[in-house]
Amino acid sequence: MLTSAILGASGYSGAELMRILLRSADVQVTAALAGKSAGERVDTLYPDLAGRIDLVFEPLELERIPRVDLAFLALPSGEAMSIIPHVRARAARIIDLSGDFRLPDAALYQRYYKHAHAAPSLLGKAVYGLPELNREQIAQSDFVANPGCYPTGAILALLPALKQGIVDPQGIVVNSLSGVSGAGRSSSVELSFTEVNENIRAYKVGNHQHIPEMEYVLGTATGSDVTLTFIPHLVPINRGIYTTISARLQHAITQEEILDLYRTAYRDAPFVRIKPGTPEIRSVLRTNYCDIGMAVEHRTGRLTVMSVIDNMVKGAAGQAVQNMNIMFGFPEVRSLL
């Protein structure tokens, strides 16, 4: 049985990782390291885990990082970059759930994450862990950068159409609606129940840190210069991201042709389901699926693509386990169905 450690285990992604790995017969969580909650029992913070996990959060100190087969970093973006050299010295393989190693260029971190990169020499070393795009490279890698939640939904929705040149890579409009867990375990007034419930608001319009991730990954994968407008919204649900994309068609295509194209593109992807109608958040909640629907609009010459994921699963912990399965040669769906 593999040994694993979770660094940043007290946040929502870390807890979700523990929940998923409880189902695993292959991997054991040896240590759960956390900043603020060190010393507290895991099941005090997450009472649903009572009777199922017998761990205490250990301090997130460099000397506490255990020697393990696999380290998951579930730290906030900006914190993983300083600690990662130490983790690499102790863990045979790393899956980093933060955004710290997804972009190729330190300047983008300065611009979108608003701080300098602490380990620029490691940029470009991690494989971008979207299995539907990079399955082969992930299998060979010992360092995987797990995709962001918004990019997972947007990239999966756009890849087939962009790869085939069906839509214009310029001027794409991406609207996403996110559940509140995407903001993490938070004590801000803005995320208190009374401020979020019965409310919706857009935020970070045009400057969200996931914009360069989407554009870079899509651009690299399709060999074109992709620019998109990204407008995230906070909606009063716990989990889930609904992404609705509008792009200009470059070729006439029928609804059935585009559905077939997507079905073919994801034929071997066990977690992507192509829907004849519009997808719904509830179909993917607490699963690792990404459901995708689409609508050709001849009148305006545009394509609408909609995707749904659970931001905590396919958008974070589930995708990390999917990557783990690929890295260690397990069946891709193990512990995830």
Next chain:
Amino acid sequence: MLTSAILGASGYSGAELMRILLRSADVQVTAALAGKSAGERVDTLYPDLAGRIDLVFEPLELERIPRVDLAFLALPSGEAMSIIPHVRARAARIIDLSGDFRLPDAALYQRYYKHAHAAPSLLGKAVYGLPELNREQIAQSDFVANPGCYPTGAILALLPALKQGIVDPQGIVVNSLSGVSGAGRSSSVELSFTEVNENIRAYKVGNHQHIPEMEYVLGTATGSDVTLTFIPHLVPINRGIYTTISARLQHAITQEEILDLYRTAYRDAPFVRIKPGTPEIRSVLRTNYCDIGMAVEHRTGRLTVMSVIDNMVKGAAGQAVQNMNIMFGFPEVRSLL
């Protein structure tokens, strides 16, 4: 004191009209006619009105339509068109909250509402009741077609930029997120709590009946051929519509310039508030306000405009009362603050 009747009073819009008119010292609701609930007390169906309103729903029969100064039609689209000739014979003025007289052309009803128009000779007779666009004509009219909920939010968000030629009238992308009351008082499984809560879904992508209303009103008002992609979504809130629009900029413009342009355009509109940041649903709940925010994105050459309304108030009953105020020469904000 004016006398008024509400036809279709048992639905959510009719009930909201009664709530608002309770605050009025100018207008009295003389009769509440309804189909299914005839014979039932209004405060049995809407217990919040207990002790405040002493009416029984009367049958929605032609001979029951009373002679009044003003008739509000709060019937489903498709039902107002048959009854309206009879209402015109009894009521001095009419405000129709249905979609039946908003479009200029019977063919559009066939295409988008999926049925023939029963009173095509009356098409074009009603003034489109968006006060921020047609205040003068409303004041002169005895027949007002109250705008749809989605068009209210979208048109108010687009008018200034389109009128000034700031954005391309082609290829506009309109994403709207609607509270569930927009679907009316419903007994469908799809709108039951467990199917809607913790869920989001897009619907009627590219074929919603509000598309021709938006395009026609915007096209007429700006003298250009407007085409837009409209994607409505159902989100788990009771009230409110969040509309996020992306359009291609035709001129370079700064964030401050566009804000000023909108502030100037709505200088005399008491219910439109221009926001420096992104608007929020909760700011307009149970009010007649439309809050609008915007973001210029130089990198992509696009403008994002966001608007929020309460679909039951500015999107239906409140706007109807605003129109009533204008038609009868009352201050525009009366009973609405």
Next chain:
Amino acid sequence: MLTSAILGASGYSGAELMRILLRSADVQVTAALAGKSAGERVDTLYPDLAGRIDLVFEPLELERIPRVDLAFLALPSGEAMSIIPHVRARAARIIDLSGDFRLPDAALYQRYYKHAHAAPSLLGKAVYGLPELNREQIAQSDFVANPGCYPTGAILALLPALKQGIVDPQGIVVNSLSGVSGAGRSSSVELSFTEVNENIRAYKVGNHQHIPEMEYVLGTATGSDVTLTFIPHLVPINRGIYTTISARLQHAITQEEILDLYRTAYRDAPFVRIKPGTPEIRSVLRTNYCDIGMAVEHRTGRLTVMSVIDNMVKGAAGQAVQNMNIMFGFPEVRSLL
């Protein structure tokens, strides 16, 4: 026009007071004092008030307390007691929304509020501001202690049955379900959306600070020794308190008799509505009403009484305005319908 000041105006109760007083032609809010938000515009913190109120929060400093006809104290319990002597020197009349002057005995503050009382000499000086119980004394008073939210719902539900000796004053069981705004504007993780949504939890079982308020007020009003078990629960709604009470019947009584008894008891109370069936939260949302329903259970010899209020209105700001109306001789319902 009366002048008034709100001390603690930045919290939810203070904001709700401002919303209600905007409708008043009798009273003007001259100053809004607040601790943390001093210097900020009121409509920045509460954007729904944009265009309606043109105040900046002033610092909550003793020398800033203006000379006014009426001061509302909307401070957290424990903060009003130190400041009140200074307020009494400047304001002709005071309505205190905190719990600081509701109990007769400093020892109860130590026990339930966990701190000493800073102004014990003022205990007993304030009239308990439940108009349905103390209308005459409120009219004569210059210092009113506005009731707590839970006590308002529980006392109104119990008073008639206890006064008539219908139920045993011992062993009463009070279950309350509260919306989250009852906890105030909060930045705690426990009140964040993801922790509260799709969740319910009881809290402070047997030691909530509203227990002595309920027992003291009911005991004094009925001349009996009242003891009750109080179990508050947090439920995922913004506003509203549902209180369900079970008490042992001391006399045989029919459902119709008990309904009549309640109807008679509240004949002159414009904000209490007796319901033949079970009440619902939504009937009283954003209103000053308290709806009460009841069920006699012969099989077990027990009476169930259920009441609903909006905790921000009848449970706080609305009741404060109702008290203001009584204190200044205005019609009791003014600004509240």
Next chain:
Amino acid sequence: MLTSAILGASGYSGAELMRILLRSADVQVTAALAGKSAGERVDTLYPDLAGRIDLVFEPLELERIPRVDLAFLALPSGEAMSIIPHVRARAARIIDLSGDFRLPDAALYQRYYKHAHAAPSLLGKAVYGLPELNREQIAQSDFVANPGCYPTGAILALLPALKQGIVDPQGIVVNSLSGVSGAGRSSSVELSFTEVNENIRAYKVGNHQHIPEMEYVLGTATGSDVTLTFIPHLVPINRGIYTTISARLQHAITQEEILDLYRTAYRDAPFVRIKPGTPEIRSVLRTNYCDIGMAVEHRTGRLTVMSVIDNMVKGAAGQAVQNMNIMFGFPEVRSLL
């Protein structure tokens, strides 16, 4: 591998059974029979099951009932009673999720379910399937009546205290707060999103059909005459039941003693967790756990016990699988963790 059929598979309990059994290596769902949805694919009605289950709902006709090792009846109460003789002829073992065979006496069906019993000769033949109470008898049985959702939470919360004579079996007050899925897949206006969201209401006070089930099972198990007042409430959450019980203490007992008593009582129950504080719904969502907390109140001489379950899992489908495990000799927790 065992074969099984689900009769009434299109409702929420039937769907939840399919979800749980997908994880099983022991049992296969051979047939899913349903009334209204016959002919429809299972994953059309429940799109979360797409790619996971390849069944079409078959008509719920007697001749369609397959010969299987185990039949689950997930039909509404009142429908199972007529069909069960036919099921007994085809299925080696039966687990009935309806209420039709939980009570010992046809008169109680007439009184609480409002209809005559169609198979009175079978009353008393089924073992009441609460494993924590009847594990041995379940293991021997071929006909198990799966407990109701409310009774599961209430009985587990009361059993230890009643068995030990700690609390008075008379005058117990049971308040339950239920998620909306408890009402099943429904098309009633009362259960539509806008009527339930931001609302709470009690219903069936004193006459809910689960009252005799609670009293009978508790009375039989403890050898005393148990009477209780039961007040169910509908709250705006999808899943979960919060039950808060108040009972009169018959003996002095400390908080630690009562906690120990409960811990001992459930020592061998893998799905009951005793909590030192108050339990929360979210801890048990989508699990088969029942979490129980309690509070001794010396001042009033009363005990408060609180329990939480997921009504679809421990309150229905999960408990059915737990019973299946016991009946077939599988580990009790299989497919349920």
